[in-house]
Amino acid sequence: MDSGKSPGTTKIIDETTGEFIKTELEAPLEGVHLNEEKSQGGAVDLVQQLRFNEALLESVPIPVFYKDIQGRYLGCNRAFTEAMGVGPEDIIGKTAYDLWPEQQSRRYHQQDENLLKDLTHQEYEFTIIDKNGDIRDALFSKDVFYDEHGNAEGIVGSFIDITDRKRAEKALRESEDRLNKAQQIAGIGSWQYNLQSDSLWWSDELYRIFAMSPEEGPPTIERFLEKIHPDDRANIQAQIASGSAYRSDYRIILPDNRNKFIHEEVEIYRDENNKPIRYVGTAQDITRRKQAEEQLRSNGEFIRTILDSVDEGFIVVDRDLKIISANQSFCRNNGISMKEAIGCTCYEISHRINIPCYEAGGVCPVKQVFDGEYVESTVHQYLDVLNNEIFIEAKAYPLKDSSGEIIAAVEVHHDITKQRKQEEEQLKLQKLEAIGTLAGGIAHDFNNLLQGVFGFVSLAKITLDNPLEAAEMLEQAEHALSLSVNLTHQLLTFAKGGKPVVKQVSLKPLIESASKFALSGSHCECRPNIPDTLWHANVDAGQLAQVIQNMVLNACESMPDGGSIDITAENVILPENDLGHHHNKGKSIRIKITDHGVGIPERYLSRIFDPYFTTKQSGSGLGLATSYSIIKNHGGIIEVRSNKDQGTTFTITLAAVEAQPKDSLQKSQEVVPKYSARILVMDDEVMVRNLAQRMIQSLGHEVVCTADGEKTLEEYQRALAADKHYDLIILDLTIKGGMGGEETMKQLQVFDPNVKVIVSSGYSDNPILSNFQEYGFVAILNKPYTRDELRSCLQKVLPNEPFGAD
Numbered sequence: 001m002d003s004g005k006s007p008g009t010t011k012i013i014d015e016t017t018g019e020f021i022k023t024e025l026e027a028p029l030e031g032v033h034l035n036e037e038k039s040q041g042g043a044v045d046l047v048q049q050l051r052f053n054e055a056l057l058e059s060v061p062i063p064v065f066y067k068d069i070q071g072r073y074l075g076c077n078r079a080f081t082e083a084m085g086v087g088p089e090d091i092i093g094k095t096a097y098d099l100w101p102e103q104q105s106r107r108y109h110q111q112d113e114n115l116l117k118d119l120t121h122q123e124y125e126f127t128i129i130d131k132n133g134d135i136r137d138a139l140f141s142k143d144v145f146y147d148e149h150g151n152a153e154g155i156v157g158s159f160i161d162i163t164d165r166k167r168a169e170k171a172l173r174e175s176e177d178r179l180n181k182a183q184q185i186a187g188i189g190s191w192q193y194n195l196q197s198d199s200l201w202w203s204d205e206l207y208r209i210f211a212m213s214p215e216e217g218p219p220t221i222e223r224f225l226e227k228i229h230p231d232d233r234a235n236i237q238a239q240i241a242s243g244s245a246y247r248s249d250y251r252i253i254l255p256d257n258r259n260k261f262i263h264e265e266v267e268i269y270r271d272e273n274n275k276p277i278r279y280v281g282t283a284q285d286i287t288r289r290k291q292a293e294e295q296l297r298s299n300g301e302f303i304r305t306i307l308d309s310v311d312e313g314f315i316v317v318d319r320d321l322k323i324i325s326a327n328q329s330f331c332r333n334n335g336i337s338m339k340e341a342i343g344c345t346c347y348e349i350s351h352r353i354n355i356p357c358y359e360a361g362g363v364c365p366v367k368q369v370f371d372g373e374y375v376e377s378t379v380h381q382y383l384d385v386l387n388n389e390i391f392i393e394a395k396a397y398p399l400k401d402s403s404g405e406i407i408a409a410v411e412v413h414h415d416i417t418k419q420r421k422q423e424e425e426q427l428k429l430q431k432l433e434a435i436g437t438l439a440g441g442i443a444h445d446f447n448n449l450l451q452g453v454f455g456f457v458s459l460a461k462i463t464l465d466n467p468l469e470a471a472e473m474l475e476q477a478e479h480a481l482s483l484s485v486n487l488t489h490q491l492l493t494f495a496k497g498g499k500p501v502v503k504q505v506s507l508k509p510l511i512e513s514a515s516k517f518a519l520s521g522s523h524c525e526c527r528p529n530i531p532d533t534l535w536h537a538n539v540d541a542g543q544l545a546q547v548i549q550n551m552v553l554n555a556c557e558s559m560p561d562g563g564s565i566d567i568t569a570e571n572v573i574l575p576e577n578d579l580g581h582h583h584n585k586g587k588s589i590r591i592k593i594t595d596h597g598v599g600i601p602e603r604y605l606s607r608i609f610d611p612y613f614t615t616k617q618s619g620s621g622l623g624l625a626t627s628y629s630i631i632k633n634h635g636g637i638i639e640v641r642s643n644k645d646q647g648t649t650f651t652i653t654l655a656a657v658e659a660q661p662k663d664s665l666q667k668s669q670e671v672v673p674k675y676s677a678r679i680l681v682m683d684d685e686v687m688v689r690n691l692a693q694r695m696i697q698s699l700g701h702e703v704v705c706t707a708d709g710e711k712t713l714e715e716y717q718r719a720l721a722a723d724k725h726y727d728l729i730i731l732d733l734t735i736k737g738g739m740g741g742e743e744t745m746k747q748l749q750v751f752d753p754n755v756k757v758i759v760s761s762g763y764s765d766n767p768i769l770s771n772f773q774e775y776g777f778v779a780i781l782n783k784p785y786t787r788d789e790l791r792s793c794l795q796k797v798l799p800n801e802p803f804g805a806d
Contacts, residue, residue: 066145066156071095071112074154083161085131100129111142116152119144128159137163193221193279200224209262209285211254227252229259236264243276244268249286261290313392313413316399317366321345321356330413335385346411350382350392365396369409379416390417452480485784500540500633501770501780504657507569507589508534510541514548515567523562526552530569535589535656540770543630550623551593551650558597558648566594571656587656594649600642608640677727677798680719681705682712682744683760684735688783692730695787699794709739713747720751728798730781733761733768742768745776756797 057064063080067073073091081087086099096105107126115122122142127135142157189206193199200219207214210227217223221240228236232250239246245267251259266281307314313330315323326341334341334349341349346366347357358364363378377395384390393416399408460473508530515526555565573586600608609628631638631652642648679701681692689705696703704726706712712731719726729748731741739747741759748755759772762783772780778797781790 060158062158062160064156064158065091066154067095067112068154069116069152071109073099083130084128104129111140112155115142115144115155119152125162128161130161136161137166188282188284190282191219191280193281195277195279206283209260209283210252229253239266240279259287260285261287311415313415315341315346315411315413317346317396317409317411318407319370321347321366323349324408333384333390333413333415350380350413352383365394366409366411369396369398370406372406390415391420392416446484449480449484453477453484456480481784500543500630501772502538502540502634504536505539505541505544506534506536507539507544507591508532510545511548511567511569511591514545515552515565519552519556519565522556524556524559524565525563526565526567528567530567531571533571534569535571535587536658537589537654538657539634539654540630544634547627547630547652548591548593550627551652554623554650555593555595555597555648558595558599560597563596566592568592568594572653574653589654589656591652591654592649593652594647596647599644599646600640600648601644605640605642609638676700676702677794678702678719678724679704679794680712680715680726680729682707682709682730682735682741683732684708684738685732688732692790695790696794698787699791701794707738708735709741709744709747712739712744713751716748716755717751727756728794729755729757730760731757733759733766742766742775749776758793758797 057077060077061079063077063083065073065076065080072093072095075088075092076084076086091099096108099105100108104127111122111124111126122140124140126138126140128138130136138159139162140157140159142155144152145154145156147153189209190203191206192201194201200221202210202219212219212223212227225233225237229251236248236250239248247263247265249261249263251261254260263284263286264281266279268276269278269280271277308328310327311329313333314325314327315330316325318324322343322345323341326338328338331338331341336349345356347353347355351357351360351362353360356364356367357380358367362380363376365375365378368375375396377393380392380394382390382392393414394411396409396411398406399410401407456473456477460470460477463469463473511530512528515528519526552565552567569589569591572588572590574588575586608624610625628638631654634654636652636654638653639651640648641651679696681689681696681703683689683692683705684707689707693703693705704715706715712729716726716729731744733741735741741761745757745759748757755776756778757776758779758781759768759775759777760781760783761769768775768777769780779793781793785793
């Protein structure tokens with residue numbers, strides 16, 4: 001809308017003739033009637049009066065409007081137009097309902113009706129919508145104007161925009177409320193004393209502190225001094241009379257004759273002549289603090305008695321880590337008197353060392369206090385006065401002065417030796433329970449396998465007259481033994497040993513092959529998603545394949561009605577400290593095996609890697625335990641995440657390696673000339689020596705067997721002296737009560753640096769098995785082994801010798 005005003009012509013109507021008397025007024029005051037008795041000269045006078053009234057109305061800086069008794073607008077002034085954005089031409093002849101929203105118009109109309117009914121001056125607050133469409137608060141002032149007969153002819157009104165004033169008033173109220181609330185929370189009241197007017201003002205909180213009410217009358221200096229305890233009154237009067245700022249503690253007497261302690265702080269304001277004109281002060285109720293201080297003083301010895309009676313040790317340590325106080329428990333546990341403890345450093349007494357415990361690699365709660373750090377409790381292992389091992393849980397707390405500065409630390413020692421021993425005993429019981437479960441599982445599985453061996457061997461004995469049937473029985477017995485070997489390998493892998501014999505392997509074909517094999521004949525399908533660019537890893541291919549098979553079989557069994565198993569593998573870069581040894585600058589391979597089966601209950605998640613623990617009736621309980629041990633021995637990580645009825649995901653992370661050139665991986669397959677070899681075998685078991693001798697002889701080689709390292713060295717030296725050099729030696733790694741394979745190898749290399757030796761073992765956690773080449777061995781032969789496995793091993797390390805017939 002146009003905020004200006006269009007020039008108009010005021011029409012003066014003669015009531016007798018109904019003719020218009022035209023004038024050039026810029027005033028939209030339509031509907032003003034002239035009586036027939038008015039002369040033309042009178043009309044001119046009226047026009048002049050109207051011009052004056054119009055000029056006066058336009059000069060008023062507040063919005064003014066006027067309307068008839070039917071609520072139709074008759075006009076407005078310039079201030080109204082500027083505020084509301086509508087001029088006379090926009091509102092004349094219209095009601096509020098034509099111009100403003102219904103809710104506001106209804107309120108305007110109701111106020112007009114009240115005014116015409118009461119015929120008295122009206123003021124009220126309401127909202128308006130200004131020219132910008134903003135809602136503003138306004139104070140309306142309205143009156144009735146009358147015709148020459150005294151009848152109400154219309155309403156004239158004005159309003160003032162009070163939005164900013166109301167906001168300021170609201171902000172002031174909120175500020176006062178916050179101040180009052182803050183004073184109430186802090187127990188601090190404020191006051192002001194005007195010396196010139198001799199008037200005293202108190203805040204609401206100060207009235208509360210002094211147990212007085214504003215209804216009792218205004219506060220005065222006399223009434224204030226009457227409240228002060230007689231013993232303290234003279235001091236306060238002197239402070240006021242001094243004309244200086246002051247701080248003081250005093251007591252007041254409440255109506256019930258109780259005393260209350262007050263801490264008062266006063267500032268003085270002066271005029272340009274340095275004459276005091278106003279006191280401004282605060283008064284804080286410090287009764288509880290005073291009572292606490294008095295209680296603390298009176299109970300000092302009582303607290304000391306309590307501290308000396310508890311089992312926990314307490315010491316107070318200064319910034320030089322010197323003990324300045326200690327209770328009896330601390331002194332008793334360390335075998336010293338309090339007099340001896342005072343002045344010594346805490347580490348000299350507690351740790352019996354000459355340097356602070358944090359410099360010795362320990363966690364020091366006292367240092368954490370002085371450094372302003374978060375203080376954690378820590379456990380220290382000590383020797384008590386009787387040289388018994390004890391465990392102390394220590395935590396420290398800051399001791400501050402009145403300014404808040406930390407001046408000392410209070411360290412609390414809690415003896416948790418008994419708790420630790422109980423935890424250790426509980427752990428032992430859990431281990432024994434696990435071992436019992438393991439032993440029962442082993443006995444069950446081996447008894448079943450041995451039943452097959454004994455049964456088929458006994459049947460073979462009674463069918464010797466039928467060679468074909470006897471051979472079939474022996475094959476069944478051999479199969480049972482093969483299953484027992486697999487079980488042994490799983491147990492060895494789970495146990496401390498079972499170290500992997502690693503070499504660089506491309507994992508993509510290994511994972512795909514192992515998963516496909518595991519699902520052969522099942523009702524589940526595998527969906528591998530493995531990129532061709534997957535990095536290589538140094539792994540024992542057989543062991544890792546066993547892990548994949550265990551994971552896949554476990555996933556398949558979780559979906560009785562069949563389903564899909566998702567297998568993904570990807571290259572990732574991890575922080576170098578997130579994966580153990582043999583890590584190549586954070587390069588890792590992450591394998592995920594996900595099923596959509598029944599999931600694993602949360603209460604079982606912590607036990608799924610325990611040996612022989614299973615939730616399946618047909619499960620052995622060794623699959624996951626074996627897999628965990630294999631991955632751990634590879635320096636990797638295996639994790640599980642499962643939600644009931646939503647499936648399970650196993651995640652395996654292994655360190656990656658740079659791929660070796662293919663030529664270097666194929667050198668071991670080079671063919672060498674053929675001949676019959678002389679082989680020396682060392683093993684402490686007679687049955688193993690006899691079996692090895694027969695197998696090697698059946699392959700067309702000459703063989704000599706020895707029982708220990710000493711005899712092996714004697715035989716090798718004798719052969720060298722007789723110019724009957726051995727082409728190959730097979731050494732058992734572990735010899736009971738004699739020199740084993742490792743030491744024997746060292747001695748042989750002294751005699752013959754070019755000696756060829758195969759290391760053989762059924763079980764050992766010796767690093768030789770996983771790194772045999774570093775110790776000079778040319779190959780590894782795991783027991784038990786078949787004739788074909790022996791033949792394959794010999795073929796790799798000997799010149800192309802003539803092997804016996806199969």
